[in-house]
Every structure is written in C-alpha cells, then in structure tokens.
Amino acid sequence: MLEVPADLHLHSCLSPCADITMLPREMTRRLASRGIQVASLTDHNTACNVGVFQRVFQQNGVLLVPGIEATTAEEVHLLCYFETLHALWAFSRTLFASYPRIANDPERFGYQLICNERDEYVGQFPFLLSMASSLSLDELRGLAERLGGVVVPSHLDRHYGLLYQLGMVTPEMQFITYEITHRINIEKILPNLPGHPQIISNSDAHNLDSMSPPRFVLEIEELSVHEVLTALRHERGRKVRLL
Amino acid sequence: MTVQEVIGTLDAEIAVQADLTKSVTHGYTCDLLSEVIAKALPGSAWATIQTHLNVVAVASMVGISVIIVCEGRTCEPDVIERAVKEQISILYSRDSAFLVSGKLYALGLR
Numbered sequence: 001m002l003e004v005p006a007d008l009h010l011h012s013c014l015s016p017c018a019d020i021t022m023l024p025r026e027m028t029r030r031l032a033s034r035g036i037q038v039a040s041l042t043d044h045n046t047a048c049n050v051g052v053f054q055r056v057f058q059q060n061g062v063l064l065v066p067g068i069e070a071t072t073a074e075e076v077h078l079l080c081y082f083e084t085l086h087a088l089w090a091f092s093r094t095l096f097a098s099y100p101r102i103a104n105d106p107e108r109f110g111y112q113l114i115c116n117e118r119d120e121y122v123g124q125f126p127f128l129l130s131m132a133s134s135l136s137l138d139e140l141r142g143l144a145e146r147l148g149g150v151v152v153p154s155h156l157d158r159h160y161g162l163l164y165q166l167g168m169v170t171p172e173m174q175f176i177t178y179e180i181t182h183r184i185n186i187e188k189i190l191p192n193l194p195g196h197p198q199i200i201s202n203s204d205a206h207n208l209d210s211m212s213p214p215r216f217v218l219e220i221e222e223l224s225v226h227e228v229l230t231a232l233r234h235e236r237g238r239k240v241r242l243l
Numbered sequence: 244m245t246v247q248e249v250i251g252t253l254d255a256e257i258a259v260q261a262d263l264t265k266s267v268t269h270g271y272t273c274d275l276l277s278e279v280i281a282k283a284l285p286g287s288a289w290a291t292i293q294t295h296l297n298v299v300a301v302a303s304m305v306g307i308s309v310i311i312v313c314e315g316r317t318c319e320p321d322v323i324e325r326a327v328k329e330q331i332s333i334l335y336s337r338d339s340a341f342l343v344s345g346k347l348y349a350l351g352l353r
Contacts, residue, residue: 136295136319164275166297167297167300168304
C-alpha cells in the first residue's frame with residue numbers, strides 16, 4: 001500500500017473569500033515543495049478553474065481530484081469529489097441552477113477570478129458564489145452520489161460545518177469520512193459522530209501562506225482518482241490516516 | 244401561556260398539532276442548531292427558517308414547546324412525520340423570524 005500525502009481542500013482566486021494570488025502555477029509549486037502528491041481544488045459552488053488546475057498539477061506530477069465545495073440550503077459546506085471532470089461538470093451545472101443570481105460586487109465580497117495556466121486572469125465569475133443552494137444537504141449528497149462522487153462534510157469544528165449548522169449527526173445521515181480543521185478537536189468531535197467514521201484534515205487554504213504541510217495521508221494501491229475516492233469511501237482496504 | 248395562545252397571536256398555520264395546551268415559558272430565535280442546543284431554554288417557542296430533519300431532533304433534545312417555521316417555508320414529509328412521532332407542534336408563519344420574535348416578545352415571552 002502507498003502512503004500518499006494529500007490536501008483535498010484548496011480555494012483558488014475564483015472563491016470570493018480567497019486571495020487573488022491563489023493561482024495554479026504558484027499553488028502547484030507550494031504543493032510540490034510540501035511533498036503533497038494528491039490535491040483538490042474545491043472552490044465555493046463553482047468548478048470553473050478546475051480544468052486549468054488539473055493541467056498545471058499534471059505537468060508537475062500532482063494528481064488532481066475533481067472537486068467542489070457546495071453550500072447546501074442549510075448553509076452546510078460539503079466537499080464533493082468526483083472520478084472525472086465530466087461528473088463534476090454535471091454536478092456543478094445542477095448546483096449552479098439552484099442558487100440565487102446575485103451580481104457579485106467585488107469590492108464588497110471579493111474578486112471571483114477565472115485564470116489560465118500561466119497564472120493570468122482571464123475573466124470574472126459574475127454571480128456571487130457565497131450563496132446557499134436551494135437544494136438540501138440530502139438532495140446535494142444524493143446528486144453527488146448518483147454521479148459516482150463522494151461527499152465529505154467540511155470542517156466539522158468550524159462555522160458552516162455540519163455540526164455547527166445542524167447541531168448533530170444522526171445515524172441516518174452519517175458519512176464515511178469527515179473533515180476537521182484542527183486535529184486537536186478530534187477528541188471532542190469523534191464521540192458525537194455515529195458509526196466509525198474516518199477523519200481527514202486539509203489546509204482549506206484561502207491564501208498562499210495557509211498552504212500547509214500535509215495533514216493526512218491516503219493509503220492506496222496506486223496514484224489514481226479512483227483509488228482516492230475508494231479510500232474516502234473506506235472500501236477494499238483503502239483508507240485515510242491523520243498525521 | 245400555551246401553544247394555542249401562540250398560534251392565535253401569530254395567525255400561523257398548524258403543520259403539526261401536538262399538545263396545544265403545552266406551556267410556553269420562553270422564546271428563542273436562531274437558525275444555527277448547535278447554538279439552539281447550547282442556549283435555548285426548555286419550554287421555548289423557537290422561531291427559525293431551518294427545516295432540516297434535525298430541527299425536530301434538536302427541539303426534542305432541548306424540550307422546545309413549539310417550532311415556528313418562518314418566511315413561508317415548509318417542511319418535507321419526513322420532518323412532519325418525525326415531529327408527529329416526537330409530539331412537537333410545528334407552525335408555519337409567513338412572517339420573518341424578526342416579526343415572529345417581536346410578536347412573541349409582545350406576549351411577554353423572554
């Protein structure tokens with residue numbers, strides 16, 4: 001089994017709350033220098049920069065897991081990962097159709113920049129991306145899973161995390177894998193989760209300085225998106241391990 | 244005060260009718276369920292726009308007397324079913340949580 005350091009929660013200059021210096025070449029350099037071999041760009045409610053990041057990652061030997069951070073109707077943040085860009089597009093199209101169209105005011109909410117492979121800005125995303133979908137957590141999870149994806153609730157120990165928004169995780173809504181921000185919170189959080197879940201921790205970087213050394217490793221047979229998703233599903237002996 | 248009196252004051256629709264003679268002693272307004280668990284008092288009338296199934300679980304945990312779903316929002320059948328099972332009344336109001344809170348405050352709830 002390989003032990004692969006990963007960071008599956010990163011924001012680019014497209015997320016209104018992220019720094020405009022979050023560009024593919026510079027981010028790839030930082031990932032590589034921290035020994036991270038698998039990474040996911042998970043902008044809020046859009047996947048417009050994922051294709052560009054995938055190409056730059058690939059040129060530098062980092063595997064991209066197609067992903068997005070969706071905001072549910074309950075304002076719960078969910079990390080959604082897919083096998084292919086095709087499945088990610090299908091998910092993001094439905095998500096895009098489900099949140100209100102508010103023109104983004106960059107001076108108020110932050111710039112939402114689309115970039116190219118040379119770290120240049122080529123456009124702005126017109127609608128505010130920090131809105132909540134009209135689709136519920138159950139609906140978005142169902143959609144992602146029907147498309148072959150895996151859903152990991154974001155930062156349980158922070159605002160917009162499942163536990164903050166909805167107070168508890170009941171057995172009928174349990175997940176296989178959750179994300180926490182601070183490893184130190186694990187003792188506090190684990191007893192509140194039904195079943196025997198896995199925990200991952202990512203940088204959730206919104207600026208270059210918060211891109212951290214790896215916080216967990218994937219235990220997988222080979223470096224492929226399929227293997228990563230299998231580990232997130234905790235199937236066939238594949239799993240994750242916090243560092 | 245009873246749930247029945249709250250219904251009369253708010254001119255709200257009854258989505259789940261549990262014991263309408265149940266006593267209401269406090270009020271609370273919040274959509275963040277972790278905060279409701281931590282801060283709401285038993286016997287509260289709780290105004291919210293959350294309609295997730297956990298609303299009922301949290302209400303039952305805290306001992307909420309009545310849930311008021313605001314802004315004309317409605318609950319899915321599974322939520323209604325659970326509230327019937329847990330015997331917690333749910334009301335639908337077209338008003339905002341602010342207006343509902345104001346009306347409950349005017350009744351003397353704190």
